[in-house]
Structure formats: structure tokens, C-alpha cells
Amino acid sequence: xxxDIQIAQEAKIVNIMEIAKKIGLDEDSIxxxxxxxxKVDLKVxxxxxxxxxxxxxxxxxxxxxxxxxxxxxxxxxxxxxxxxLGKSSIAALREPSLGPVFGMKGGATGGGHSQVIPMEDINxxxxxxxxxxGVAHNLIAACIDNHINSGNALDIDLTKITWKRVLDMNDRAxxxxxxxxxxxxxxxxxxxxxxxxxxxxxxxxxxxxxxxSDLKDKIRSxxxxxxxxxxxxxxxxxxxxxxxxxxxxxxxxxNLVQTLENTPVFIHGGxxxxxxxxxxxxxxxxxxxxxxxxxxxxxxxxxxLGAEKFLDIKxxxxxxxxxxxxxxxxxxxxxxHGGAKELSEENxxxxxxxxxxxxxxxxxxxKYNLPVVVAxxxxxxxxxxxxxxxxxxxxxxxVPVALCEVWAKGGEGGIALxxxxxxxxxxxxxxxxxxxxxxxxIKEKIEKIAKEIYGADGxxxxxxxxKMLKTIDELGYGKLPVCMSKTQKSLSDNAALLGRPTGFTxxxxxxxxxxxxxxxxxxxxDIIDMPGLPKKPAAESIDIDENGKIDGLF
Numbered sequence: 001x002x003x004d005i006q007i008a009q010e011a012k013i014v015n016i017m018e019i020a021k022k023i024g025l026d027e028d029s030i031x032x033x034x035x036x037x038x039k040v041d042l043k044v045x046x047x048x049x050x051x052x053x054x055x056x057x058x059x060x061x062x063x064x065x066x067x068x069x070x071x072x073x074x075x076x077x078x079x080x081x082x083x084x085l086g087k088s089s090i091a092a093l094r095e096p097s098l099g100p101v102f103g104m105k106g107g108a109t110g111g112g113h114s115q116v117i118p119m120e121d122i123n124x125x126x127x128x129x130x131x132x133x134g135v136a137h138n139l140i141a142a143c144i145d146n147h148i149n150s151g152n153a154l155d156i157d158l159t160k161i162t163w164k165r166v167l168d169m170n171d172r173a174x175x176x177x178x179x180x181x182x183x184x185x186x187x188x189x190x191x192x193x194x195x196x197x198x199x200x201x202x203x204x205x206x207x208x209x210x211x212x213s214d215l216k217d218k219i220r221s222x223x224x225x226x227x228x229x230x231x232x233x234x235x236x237x238x239x240x241x242x243x244x245x246x247x248x249x250x251x252x253x254x255n256l257v258q259t260l261e262n263t264p265v266f267i268h269g270g271x272x273x274x275x276x277x278x279x280x281x282x283x284x285x286x287x288x289x290x291x292x293x294x295x296x297x298x299x300x301x302x303x304x305l306g307a308e309k310f311l312d313i314k315x316x317x318x319x320x321x322x323x324x325x326x327x328x329x330x331x332x333x334x335x336x337h338g339g340a341k342e343l344s345e346e347n348x349x350x351x352x353x354x355x356x357x358x359x360x361x362x363x364x365x366x367k368y369n370l371p372v373v374v375a376x377x378x379x380x381x382x383x384x385x386x387x388x389x390x391x392x393x394x395x396x397x398x399v400p401v402a403l404c405e406v407w408a409k410g411g412e413g414g415i416a417l418x419x420x421x422x423x424x425x426x427x428x429x430x431x432x433x434x435x436x437x438x439x440x441x442i443k444e445k446i447e448k449i450a451k452e453i454y455g456a457d458g459x460x461x462x463x464x465x466x467k468m469l470k471t472i473d474e475l476g477y478g479k480l481p482v483c484m485s486k487t488q489k490s491l492s493d494n495a496a497l498l499g500r501p502t503g504f505t506x507x508x509x510x511x512x513x514x515x516x517x518x519x520x521x522x523x524x525x526d527i528i529d530m531p532g533l534p535k536k537p538a539a540e541s542i543d544i545d546e547n548g549k550i551d552g553l554f
Contacts (some may be wrong), residue, residue: 004111004554008119011260019258023090023291027138030256033127036118037160038265042211045287054088055425056320059298059375060307060365060439061328062358063337063491063498068328070111070377071298072328074414077114077406078326078375078421079296080261081168081414087422088392090288092114092297094270095130095255097198101168101269102539107554108270112407114266114414116257120550129269130168130197132251141165141321143238144224145180146200148186155227158190162512163224164529168197172532176266195529199272202244204517206283207269208317212252216245222516232475234515242336255286263410264292273300274485274527276517277309279503282318286482289320296426297329301488303327303361310459311368312434312449313481313519322432324424325365326417328404329374330380331357331390337499344381355393357502360491362399364453369431371424375417378408400424438479442472442511445482450506454491460507465522468511472520477513486524493525 002010015036020030032158059075075091082089093116096107107123109116116122125131141163148156174194177359180187197203201222209215220236227233235241252379268284271277288295299306299314307325315322325352331351332343340347358374365372374385389401394401400420405413414470436448443461450456463470472478478484489495492504510523533539541552 004115005119005551006259008115008117009549012262013117014256014262015200015256016124016256019262019264020256026293027098029252037127038256038257039250040287041126042253042283045283045290047108047471050366053289054295055286055323056289057294057296057326057421057425058307058310058322059296059326059328060303060361062291062333062361063302063304063328063332064344064488065336067487069328069333071328073110073114073407073501074326074375074404074417075296075298075412076110076116076259076379077404077411078417079265080114081258081264081406081418082296082512084260084415085418085422087294088292089294089296090292091259091263091265091297091325092280092285092288093265093267093301094278095126095132095267097196097270098168099196099198101276101553102533102542103170103531103537106533111554113260113410114406116267117260118257118331120341120553122267123164123553124258126267127250129251129254129255132247133200133202133206133313134166134168136247137166137197137202138237139244139247140222140224141237143240145187147238155229156233157226157228157258157378160186161190161192161225162463164193164195164378166197167194170196170278170531172530172534175528175530182368196272196531198270199275199529201276201514201517203269203320204249204271204276204514205278206248206252207279208314208517209252210282210318212245212249215252216241216249216370216516218516219244219389220478223513232513247543250293252283254281254287254387254398263411272529274305275521276514277311277483278520279314279521282314282320285320287320303364304491305484305486305488307365308435308449308453309483311432312436313483315432316434317483317518319454321430322370323430324373324421325370326373326375326421327358327361327365328377328391329378330377331386332392334358339498343435344447346383346386346496348385348389351389354499355390357491358454359397360500362397367435367452368541369433373417373420373424373429375404376401377404392395438481441481442480442520443469446484446508449482449484455495455502456492456506457499458505460505462507462509463510465511472511472513475513477515477520481519483514483519483521484524485521485527487527509524
């Protein structure tokens with residue numbers, strides 16, 4: 001069996017200018033990064049502002065196994081399938097982080113015959129967006145410490161600096177550090193830490209920005225810490241928002257690439273799906289909506305995390321109206337939720353127990369008044385009896401379902417799914433409604449998400465979290481949406497609770513103000529914003545030959 005990279009390297013890739021022309025872009029509208037990658041000038045979006053948007057389809061999933069259930073693969077395959085049916089469709093995806101690429105999970109360009117190419121470039125440095133975000137973030141950190149060392153006119157409380165440094169790599173040794181050692185010339189010693197670049201608020205803000213000036217406003221508003229009198233201190237207080245935004249003038253432009261079947265794809269931005277909202281940029285999504293009849297996008301992790309944030313944060317911030325949700329389900333994940341240990345062996349009993357997880361995700365998406373289609377993403381170990389069971393269950397549940405074989409067959413394997421999605425879209429349902437009202441308190445928003453989306457009995461707030469709830473209101477941030485940070489391995493905040501858990505309470509340990517991004521982060525459970533590498537990292541399998549051909553990248 002060929003690896004993903006072997007399939008990608010054998011594909012017939014065309015010059016990016018051909019892809020641009022397919023969607024009506026000329027040479028003045030794009031900036032080429034070599035033959036196969038390009039950035040799109042933001043003036044294109046402004047020129048198309050009066051054009052009617054196409055339909056927006058969100059691809060999400062059930063609670064995944066550690067290896068994931070193939071959201072990106074289905075997103076790419078569905079887009080290819082729609083184009084095979086003669087429909088104008090563009091995929092809008094997140095950019096991969098180098099942390100997972102060299103760690104365990106891998107990149108974010110799909111798999112098998114439903115991939116985005118050039119996959120080596122996209123999974124490695126791509127067009128440099130993440131590097132620009134890292135530098136911009138770290139410039140703020142450098143200016144904070146320089147300000148302290150130069151007299152601390154803002155009276156920054158050294159124990160309440162919330163701005164960390166970032167690195168786009170999994171490096172657990174940087175989770176807790178001491179900086180400023182070596183004498184007065186090297187700064188003032190204090191404890192600090194690093195987070196992975198995709199957890200940066202700069203990344204979240206870039207993905208939620210609607211223009212360069214909007215991004216500058218978001219950066220100006222970012223809270224980096226507190227003064228000794230309790231006042232929230234912002235990047236604007238350091239007078240560096242212009243410099244930070246200047247570092248991002250190219251990164252804010254969406255990236256254009258193609259699938260194995262030469263279908264257009266925008267890959268832009270990649271916020272951490274726990275600490276942030278886990279969706280690609282508003283700008284890329286809006287661009288796709290203007291340039292095609294159907295935009296297929298995804299959100300990080302399962303529907304309780306990614307889809308909830310897409311629908312309650314991104315769509316609100318961007319004025320987007322989603323038209324349909326595809327919930328990706330796999331037999332192996334459902335068996336996992338039913339207690340099976342060996343996922344490659346037929347186990348109808350475990351499948352029957354675990355399918356309650358799928359039911360809950362379907363019910364959750366319907367809370368937003370959106371039509372739902374289930375995509376059964378087929379794996380080679382799935383048996384006919386198992387596939388028939390899931391199909392029959394969905395139909396009895398009253399939900400359209402389609403077997404998805406895009407990993408093995410590309411767009412052709414997604415025709416059935418595409419037809420089900422089109423059937424839902426043709427009904428003209430535009431009834432999308434967010435889960436909660438922004439006028440609700442932060443506490444009420446968290447409780448509504450926990451009870452309605454996770455199925456919790458209630459929420460417990462620790463002492464520090466209760467204190468922060470009061471501070472959030474006093475500082476005027478109480479009307480912001482909530483970005484929940486919890487494990488992706490369970491509907492609850494306890495990774496060990498599989499299936500559709502009941503009788504549990506969500507514990508909120510910490511609240512963080514992301515004023516620039518425009519949301520409050522609620523930390524439920526132990527979420528690490530600087531992952532570590534596994535015992536055998538993927539880096540051990542990656543190699544390159546004399547001609548620059550990369551091997552072992554999935």
C-alpha cells in the first residue's frame with residue numbers, strides 16, 4: 001500500500017495560475033510562491049463584496065480516537081466529488097503546525113487520494129505564515145520585558161504577566177522556564193513559559209480578522225498582563241501594534257493550493273483547537289464563498305469542540321451563515337466508544353454500545369437548526385455488517401447518511417456523500433441559530449455549553465475561576481463568546497469517559513481573557529498548550545535525498 005506522500009508525489013500537479021484561473025483570478029490578484037502555491041490579494045475580496053455568497057458546509061466529526069477520524073480527508077474528498085458532479089466548489093482548511101507533523105498525529109492535508117498538494121510544502125514551512133505569527137507574538141514578549149527593564153512605567157506586575165513566548169514545535173522542556181538570568185544587563189528574572197505557536201492569540205486574531213486594520217485593532221486590544229493596581233494592560237499600551245501588524249502583512253493573505261484532482265483549496269491559519277477556536281481564517285472562508293457555489297470547510301476535533309466554536313464564535317464574528325453540517329463517523333471510533341480494545345476486528349456489540357456518541361453529536365448540531373448528513377468514513381478493516389449497522393441506525397434516527405470512500409477513491413468515492421449534501425442544500429434551509437445569546441453572563445454561557453453540548457449535570461468553578469469571572473465583568477468583557485478548552489477524547493472534560501457519558505460535572509479551573517481575538521477561554525481539565533513529542537516521534541521517519549525528494553512524511 002502506498003503512503004500518503006507517495007500518492008501525493010505521483011499526482012499530476014498543475015501550475016497554480018491554472019487553479020487561479022479556474023476560480024476567476026488573474027495574475028494581478030495573486031502572488032505566486034513558486035509554481036504551486038500563491039497568496040491571494042485582499043483586494044479581491046473587497047472587489048467581490050457585492051457578489052452573493054455560495055453555500056457553506058461544515059465538516060465535523062464524532063469524538064475521535066487518538067489518530068483522528070479523517071475530517072480533512074472527507075473535506076477534500078467532498079470538494080473533489082462536488083467538482084466531479086459539475087459543481088463549483090472550494091475547500092477551506094487550516095494550516096498544519098510543525099508540532100504534530102514531527103510528533104505523532106501528522107499534518108492537515110488529508111490522506112490517500114483526497115489530499116492537498118504540494119503536501120510536503122504545506123506540512124513544512126508553506127508560505128511562512130506560522131513563522132510570521134511566531135515572530136509577531138515574540139516581539140510583544142520582548143517588548144514587555146524591555147519595558148520592565150527600562151523602568152516599568154506601566155507598573156507591570158511581574159507575577160501577573162499572562163503573555164507567554166511561542167515556538168512552532170512540540171518541546172515539553174519549555175513548559176516552565178525562568179528568564180532574565182545572568183545579571184541586570186540580561187533583564188529581570190521571572191518565571192515564564194512557552195506555548196506552541198498555534199495557541200498564540202495572534203493566530204486566533206488573524207483568523208478572526210476581516211481586514212488588516214481590523215487585525216491591528218485586535219492586536220491593540222490584546223491583554224498581556226496586569227498592573228499592580230489590577231488594571232488590565234494591553235499591547236496598545238506598549239505602542240507597538242503597528243509594528244506587530246506590519247510583520248503580518250503577508251500572513252493575513254489566504255493561501256491558494258490544489259487537491260490531487262486539481263480542485264482549488266484555500267489553506268490559511270490554524271488556531272489550536274483547544275486554547276483557541278480551531279478554524280481556518282474568516283478571510284479564506286469568505287473568499288471561497290465569493291469564488292464558488294459551495295465552500296466546504298472544517299473545524300478542529302469533534303463537534304463538541306470544533307463545530308461548537310465554529311458556530312458560536314467564527315460564524316458570529318464573520319457574519320457567516322452555514323447551510324449544512326457533515327458529521328464524520330468511523331466504525332473504529334464507534335467501537336472504541338463501545339469499549340472495544342482491538343479496533344480492526346469485527347465487534348457489533350461494541351459498535352451498538354458506542355453509537356450513542358454519534359447520536360449525541362447529531363442532536364447537538366440540530367440545536368443550531370442546521371441540516372445534518374452523516375459521512376461514514378470507510379477504513380480497510382471495516383466489515384460489511386458493521387457498515388450496514390451504522391447506515392441502518394442513521395436512517396432509523398432520521399438522518400441522511402452516505403458511505404464515504406474518498407481515501408481510497410478520491411472524488412469518485414465521495415459522490416454519494418456529495419449527492420446527500422446537495423439534497424439538503426436544495427431544501428434552502430437558512431435557519432442557523434447560535435447556541436447562546438451574547439447578553440448572557442460568561443458563567444451562563446459556560447453552563448449552557450456544558451449542559452447542552454457535553455451533556456453535563458452542571459459546572460463547578462474553582463476559586464481562581466470565580467475570582468476571574470468577577471474580573472471579566474469589571475473589565476467589561478462579559479459579553480464576549482466563550483471558547484471552551486477541554487479534552488477532545490470525550491464529550492466530558494474527563495478523557496476516560498467514552499461514548500455518551502452522563503452524571504458528570506465539568507470543572508472550570510481557569511479563565512483567560514483573549515480580548516484581541518474576542519473571546520474568553522474557559523480551561524476545563526488539564527490542557528497543555530505546549531505539547532511534547534512521543535517516545536518515537538515522526539521526525540525519526542522523515543528523510544530527504546540528494547535531489548530534495550522527501551520521504552516518510554506520512
